Amino acid sequence: MPEKAECTCQGSIDEELDGLRKVVLVGSPNVGKSVVFGNLTGKYVTVSNYPGTTVEVTRGRARFGSVEVGVIDTPGMYSLLPITEEERVARTVLMEETPDVVVHVADAKNLERMLHLTIQLLEAGLPVVLDLNLMDEAERLGMRIDLDVLRSELGIPVVATIATENKGMDQLREAVLGCRRHGDGVPVRYGDSIESAVHSIGELLKGDYGISKRTVALLLLQDDDILEVVREKEASDCSAIEEIVERTRKGFSEPLNYIVTIERQRFIGRLMEKTATVDRSRGTDLKEKLSRLMMHPVTGIPFLLIAIYALYEFVGVFGAQVAVDFLENRVFGEYINPAANRIVAAVVPWKVLQDLFVNDYGIITLGVRYAIAIILPIVATFFIAFSIIEDTGYLPRLAMLIDRVFKRIGLNGRAVIPVVLGFGCDTMATMVTRTLETRRERVIATLLLALAIPCSAQVGVILALLSGNVKALGIFVLVMSTVFLLVGFLAARVMPGEQPLFYMEVPPLRWPKFSNVFTKTYTRVEWYFKEVLPLFILASIIIWAGRLTGLFDVVVNILSYPAGWIGLPEEAATAFLYGFFRRDFGAAGLYDLKNAGVLSGVPLVVSIVTIALFMPCIAQLSMTIKERGLKTALGMAAFIFPFAFLVGYVVNVVLNGLGVIL
């Protein structure tokens, strides 16, 4: 059931792989599968330094010497016994795609932990190549791994790579080409009682699962939901199988996954003694010290504030003010707009048609100008900053700092990743909510993203609007955080469900690589443009048509009522109408109003708050429908629309009541 991305920042780069040798990359999260995929296929998949960057299956073609192969990149999985949705997706690929070779990409420095999956893949009867990646980090820690011993003990090809530096890729290609299916490997035995159960279940299984019967039996014993698949495929003998499972389980006082894992760990422990040595003399290095400063509450919170301030300086001041000012006033104001007006006036004789392209609401003067002069510099600077933050590995550290707060709103620290991503692009973030474990968490996170997390384009425009007005900015931040926490808190009360648990691997801090930051920013901005520009142009056309027919005035007229209730000038209604197309488009509309001197002070803050809370853009709405279903998405919309105006109303009343002057 690998699904295709429709409109994500990861882009849609799937290729047909019919008839090719299929190579599937699997492995724990954050070990560099996507980097290996990129090296092999020459395609870029978003790469970051935190677990769960890849949530979808990506396919690409690659040339190994003279052979063309199809490579499949999968979301991270720790074990064949899945916990999260992504792990389930990855396992489904293994079961349904009949891979010719499975490359287990592993973190060399954590070999002991990684071998659990290697062994499970062997048990599953899959042709496995073990790729020990991140070899540089292992060496830096003083770890030595004897690849020959590992090869002979496991009976599979083992290669060492440093994917980010493109090292060892040739050996990997060779190993993949030379890899053959090596029968049902049985490296570990789990004791008589389990083995005899595995044997008898294996005899009863008749269906084709794409993985060995031993593995299916072991999964059944470990209480996996593969039972549903088995029930489907084995209509006749299923009760007999369930009986064996039940009987075996009763013979142990501990859950069978505990017994099986501990038995496997024993095997791995012995294997490790033969293959790996560690020089323990190394002390904590600079990165480790920095990492501890980031995680300690006393130093971590100031660090976070400094990071936010730096982000503000770069995106809010440099991007949203300096760069926007240059493009908007110089490039468009002095050159493009006058030139466009002149040329169109000379070529097109009719005023009506002229208005389609130029003047106040033309495609060039409005649509293209918004996209290039206002949105582009902001989005580009934000994505540069965001890519750097992602690649250092700061996000998991932020997750552990903030977990306690997030627990109050029904989420756990892990949700920090979609939330922070939302400040970049809410559509992408909505898709990433998949990494959250329970439906309850996914729904709450999706709602908060749609409501209270403005995307980078919006944030940028908002910062530009409020530039120089610290008090207004403070009020805006305060209102948005309050709404975020309050709605989260209430949603957690309204939606019953189990208390979320927080556990997360904290990857080592890494220096961001310029090339990755550049490529990632470029990919995201490119995607953003492909989505934004047509919409902006479409909006210009609709506005033109609307004005021509008078329909536009009618809608603006209707919208001016709720706008009036929250103390806004009539003109603001136009911006809200734009907001239906994209939130940033609406905010950019406000930008024009402010420059025209129509909007300032309290009404400005009120309209910014309202538009920031307002309905998500069309792309986010469609992603919400796709991920959460139509009913939930419509329910959210029904809540968000009036709620945004309600908050605007309250803010207006409170600020005026207190006599605040901005």
Add this chain to the structure above:
Amino acid sequence: MRLSDKAEEILEHLWIMTQEMGEKAVGLKELKTGKDAPEVQELLSLNYIDLSADSVTLREEGMEEAESAVRRHRLAERLMVDVLELDRSLMEENACLFEHLLRREVEESICTLLGHPKSCPHNRPIPSGRCCLGSATSARSIVSRLSDLEGGAKGKVAYLHTRDNKKLQKLMTMGILPGVSIELIQTFPSYVFRLGHTQIAVDREMAGDIFVRCGNPGA
């Protein structure tokens, strides 16, 4: 006055059958004893049990002593596995001998030493004693919950204990398994520890399910 070892065994067996397995009475045969055996007479004279035909029932008066015997047996098992690191097979026979040697005072010290474990290595519950009720966790324990340790503590994972199978699976996939070395880095706002070459952050709930045998107790 102290019960004989055999009488203790019978009480223990009776308690497990009646309190955990839901039986009402247990046959003399199953208890591997007879009507006239001295241990049965001993328990009858103490009013701990009732005897009718061929089966025995546990009386209210004998309940406390029986529960205590079960507790000592299971504590002894934990001691064998967690501290002495004996193999399971050796554990069984030694625990049976050991439980009879445990007096109340020693029992409490050992319970504290082990971090007031909630279950035996077979995952059956250990009845709690007086020492488990207070906040006795501050005493020096050899095996403690990760959530009770302070930053900087080092040790090895002794065992995992949780009723939630999914949670257990989560802990295991992160590589948190008995025998693995662990070093606690910080405890607030979340627990961060090093496991091999990885660092893992968990919340208090999950940290409470990881039991660690510390290298230097009390440090």
